[in-house]
Amino acid sequence: MKRIATIAAVAASVGFLLAGPNAVAAAPSHQAPAVATSCYGSAKSFSTDSADQWPQGANYATTTSNCADINVKPTSGMWVQTCFLGANFYCNKATWITGGTWGTAATGVLNGTAFYLQFDRPTHGLVAY
Template sequence: MTAAAGQAAASDTPVSTARACTVNAPRFTGSPGTGSNDPAFWPARGTYATTTTRCKDINLKLDASREVRTCFKKGSGWDCNGWRGLAAGRWGLAATDVLDNTKFFVQFKGTTRATGLIDY
């Protein structure tokens, strides 16, 4: 009976625990834009990222202060939220309360590529 209880307890423990949001977040390097109608962005042109269950928001910790906006897949197109300023060196929200498995990309005002940490 002790072995069975021990086995049950072991099966209730996940094999690997997912990391918490923003803990050991990956670095990113955005792509440069080409002009006022084509700002810098992340991920690569023509691609998108998909939100996970780990974070309820899209979080950025930028190496330099920047205005950002997040664009979400909507039907056959994309819908972008408003620009918001994020300070360098601290976590900020690119978008809040985003549903899991939502397709998105981030734009950075200006044409200079952005760098920092991202988690979503």
């Protein structure tokens, strides 16, 4: 039995060598496990008009398990405030976020929390939550 395994290994090596220098070994046929979406990798584009709020109107966003915080990357520097819906409706203190950088609008937010963002002027950019 050992001799058969040795012959098979030698045959495979010879076959690989005969294939030439550009031969590529085959990858295992198993699939890699699914990778969780990163916080910033799940970011969504946002834009505000004269409302200075996102989402606009009576709409709201709901936090996910992708991020522990609500993160905003506006195109220009501005103040942003997060308002949380529900029985204990409240808005946190406004935070300055420098344009073109990620900033935290709210920290330690539980998954499934309904919220909207209030800006001090119309803007657009990315939001990750």
